[in-house]
Amino acid sequence: MSGLEDLYREVILDHYKNPRNKGELSPPAHRCEGFNPLCGDEVVVYLHVVDDKVEDIKIGGQGCSISQSSASMMTAAVKGKTVEETAAFIKQFKSMMAVHGDSLEADETLQAPQDMKLGDLEALKGVVKFPVRIKCATLSWNTLDQALTELANS
Amino acid sequence: MTLDIAAIRKDFPILHQEQNGKRLVFLDSAASSQRPNQVIDAISDVYRNEYANVHRGVYQLAVRATNLYENARNKTADFIGAASSNEIIFTKNATESINLVARSWGQQNLQEGDVVVLSLLEHHANIVPWQMLQEERGIELRWIGLTESGQLDLSNLDDLLTGAKLLAITAMSNVLGTLTPISELAAAAHKHGALILVDGCQSVPHLPTNVVDVDIDFLVFSPHKMLGPSGLGVLWAREQLLDEMSPFLGGGGMILNVTQESYSAAKGPAKFEAGTPPIAQAAGLTAAIDYLNTHGLDTIRQHEIELTTYALETLPAVVGDDLKIPGPTDASQRGGVLSLELGEVHAHDISQMLDEHAVCVRPGHHCAKPLMRHYGVAATARASLYLYNDHDDVDALAAALLAAKKFFAF
Ligand SMILES: Cc1ncc(COP(=O)(O)O)c(C=O)c1O
Numbered sequence: 001m002s003g004l005e006d007l008y009r010e011v012i013l014d015h016y017k018n019p020r021n022k023g024e025l026s027p028p029a030h031r032c033e034g035f036n037p038l039c040g041d042e043v044v045v046y047l048h049v050v051d052d053k054v055e056d057i058k059i060g061g062q063g064c065s066i067s068q069s070s071a072s073m074m075t076a077a078v079k080g081k082t083v084e085e086t087a088a089f090i091k092q093f094k095s096m097m098a099v100h101g102d103s104l105e106a107d108e109t110l111q112a113p114q115d116m117k118l119g120d121l122e123a124l125k126g127v128v129k130f131p132v133r134i135k136c137a138t139l140s141w142n143t144l145d146q147a148l149t150e151l152a153n154s
Numbered sequence: 155m156t157l158d159i160a161a162i163r164k165d166f167p168i169l170h171q172e173q174n175g176k177r178l179v180f181l182d183s184a185a186s187s188q189r190p191n192q193v194i195d196a197i198s199d200v201y202r203n204e205y206a207n208v209h210r211g212v213y214q215l216a217v218r219a220t221n222l223y224e225n226a227r228n229k230t231a232d233f234i235g236a237a238s239s240n241e242i243i244f245t246k247n248a249t250e251s252i253n254l255v256a257r258s259w260g261q262q263n264l265q266e267g268d269v270v271v272l273s274l275l276e277h278h279a280n281i282v283p284w285q286m287l288q289e290e291r292g293i294e295l296r297w298i299g300l301t302e303s304g305q306l307d308l309s310n311l312d313d314l315l316t317g318a319k320l321l322a323i324t325a326m327s328n329v330l331g332t333l334t335p336i337s338e339l340a341a342a343a344h345k346h347g348a349l350i351l352v353d354g355c356q357s358v359p360h361l362p363t364n365v366v367d368v369d370i371d372f373l374v375f376s377p378h379k380m381l382g383p384s385g386l387g388v389l390w391a392r393e394q395l396l397d398e399m400s401p402f403l404g405g406g407g408m409i410l411n412v413t414q415e416s417y418s419a420a421k422g423p424a425k426f427e428a429g430t431p432p433i434a435q436a437a438g439l440t441a442a443i444d445y446l447n448t449h450g451l452d453t454i455r456q457h458e459i460e461l462t463t464y465a466l467e468t469l470p471a472v473v474g475d476d477l478k479i480p481g482p483t484d485a486s487q488r489g490g491v492l493s494l495e496l497g498e499v500h501a502h503d504i505s506q507m508l509d510e511h512a513v514c515v516r517p518g519h520h521c522a523k524p525l526m527r528h529y530g531v532a533a534t535a536r537a538s539l540y541l542y543n544d545h546d547d548v549d550a551l552a553a554a555l556l557a558a559k560k561f562f563a564f
Contacts, residue, residue: 003510004506004507004510007506008561013562016562038518039501039502039517039518039519039532039533040518040519040523040526040532040533041502041532041533042532062500062532063500063502063532064500064501064502064503065500065502065503065562066502066503068500130506133502133506136502
């Protein structure tokens with residue numbers, strides 16, 4: 001299975017089969033829905049911010065292994081971070097996913113601070129070789145981004 | 155008569171390629187079919203030898219191109235049993251054909267509170283144009299529901315049709331393969347004084363169609379799903395209806411006269427064909443219809459019933475009971491469209507694994523979100539069969555599905 005190993009790394013399958021932070025949070029946590037119009041997948045991000053920190057985050061909805069594992073890793077990565085750090089993290093992840101063609105290098109100009117390692121999320125780099133799946137990987141991130149915007153405006 | 159699949163496959167150059175060292179298995183004809191050499195050659199012959207804009211030129215080349223274009227109209231009329239080629243309108247695709255009816259007939263005949271009846275089987279193409287009229291002028295939409303087995307629930311049809319102006323309904327579901335009883339539906343609609351529009355996108359490529367026998371009012375379909383080119387759609391409507399309808403798009407070709415003050419519309423199909431039409435595509439459609447007629451739609455249908463029966467038996471036997479294929483279980487009541495659900499494994503992941511095995515299927519909601527929601531699934535992996543598919547293709551699908559199941563097992 002040549003290319004598929006790049007897509008379905010072990011970490012990804014692990015997060016898919018044992019998703020972290022799956023479930024719901026009740027108000028005052030913020031609730032935000034995201035749709036992938038191409039495949040019909042829906043993700044719900046529940047975000048509880050206290051004192052400018054991501055106190056808790058949970059993921060609802062359904063999706064493929066890529067969208068589910070990406071969401072799972074995302075929750076693990078941003079929990080406990082400040083809102084600002086989370087926003088920078090989203091930016092960094094999206095820049096990794098926006099890489100075109102065969103190059104697996106992220107756009108250096110968009111790098112977040114050095115101490116923010118993508119960690120497990122690096123495993124999702126392989127997705128850029130499968131352009132139709134990039135939207136799966138970024139769905140929960142865009143939804144979290146939206147949730148932060150909504151919170152900032154409320 | 156049976157089909158000689160090996161001979162048919164020889165006519166389709168695109169099927170003779172490998173991916174990852176494996177024979178390409180094309181199972182996505184419900185989205186768009188492939189084309190035989192006869193169609194490809196007909197299209198390139200237009201560009202090499204016969205091309206000019208139609209309907210205007212006096213020179214011989216333009217006359218020949220016009221004849222090719224109008225010949226496609228005659229062919230298409232014969233293919234669906236239409237009374238006259240004046241009843242065939244060429245559009246860009248079936249979606250545009252439905253929008254044409256909604257904008258032209260709909261704007262003229264539907265006022266606030268008027269009822270259009272749809273079914274839960276519909277493709278978005280036969281939902282959204284009516285929802286747009288619902289939004290703009292407050293028409294009411296009613297929905298025919300489904301039974302357990304994915305057939306139309308006709309138990310309250312009379313209630314739904316009471317006071318309705320139009321029944322807009324598919325002849326074959328692009329998700330479940332369900333065939334709907336068009337004659338019966340047409341009779342019911344007419345009894346209530348409603349017209350019936352049939353979405354034949356999935357049925358016309360696979361089953362003999364005769365618009366007079368089933369007594370319908372509008373039919374739409376897409377040549378790209380029946381071995382023809384993309385960029386061309388068909389609308390058939392009874393001539394009297396077309397005569398009464400106002401134009402859809404305005405521009406060249408659809409006029410009788412234009413002054414600074416106003417315009418008057420052309421008569422016949424031209425009224426609905428503004429601008430330069432899909433000329434080479436029309437010649438491709440002629441060739442596609444010839445190809446289908448050579449093999450015979452009855453024979454093609456028999457082949458697909460046999461192959462669908464084989465798939466409905468083989469796939470769960472090889473893959474296991476967690477493989478579900480919703481829709482009618484009797485292949486004579488459905489087309490060769492198989493929506494595959496494999497336990498917890500997501501359609502995207504199934505399709506990705508199938509691609510690794512060079513098996514082409516389509517994951518997603520298939521532009522039928524109300525139907526998917528009814529079944530409580532976000533996405534299925536859809537495999538669809540046509541005249542060039544055989545048992546080997548179904549076996550390759552089964553093997554790839556088994557591999558997907560093993561890889562993603564929880
Ligand atoms: C049942 C049905 N209706 C309508 C359409 C729309 O056809 P087109 O995309 O050619 O306009 C399709 C195909 O996508 C279909 O399967």
